Amino acid sequence: MKLLKGLLGGLCLCTAISCTAPASQKENTVAAEGLSQSEAVIKTIMDRRSIRQYKPQAVNRDTMQIILKCGINAPNGMNKQSWEVRVVDNPDYINGVTELYKKANPKAAEDPSFKNMFRNAPTVVFIANDPSYDCSQIDCGLLGGNMILAAQSMGIGSCCLGGPARFMKSPEAAEYLKKLNFSEGYELLYCIAFGYPDEAPAAKPRKAEKVQFID
16 A cells, blocks of 8 residues: 555656646646646646535536546556546435444544535545556556546646445445446555545645655
8 A cells, every 4th residue: 555655746746747737738737837748747746635525515526537538548458457446426425335334333423514524625636556467556556646646737636545446345345336337357455535625734744854865
């Protein structure tokens, strides 16, 4: 999971921005903010935060299609595209599996702000990998990185989630995992919450000393 988080943090993710809007629209936006293309990409990366409180409305499916297109255009080993992606914005599904989660984790529901197990997001993307390919987790990390940066550039918040994915693979949630209809051999790796942000968290410090140039 540490490897995955690292990848989502920044490897080769600038391609996400090129997927999000027609060239003329991007140029108008960049010009209005007085930014160059490269500055706009860097700003999107640096402004992104993990959002854990969302407004109730689901992300428009046309918008999600753009985000998904950016995801599947991520770099991947030998073009194997060793991922499968499922999008859920059905409240019945989200609320149903959340009820099972609450039974297994009763303390979670004690939080008055708790609405669902996906950080209250109205739209959830589930990403599965093909474990027979040893770099599939890297590919899935790059796919998710593209998606969260594309979302950020469009004003949509996101949060990569490991805990809910683990619960989805538990016996209690087997029915809901089956509904995702992943191909045989694929395993749910993680999920991403998407929605319109209802908070604006500050950036957390990063340990720059962990990055070194080797002469």
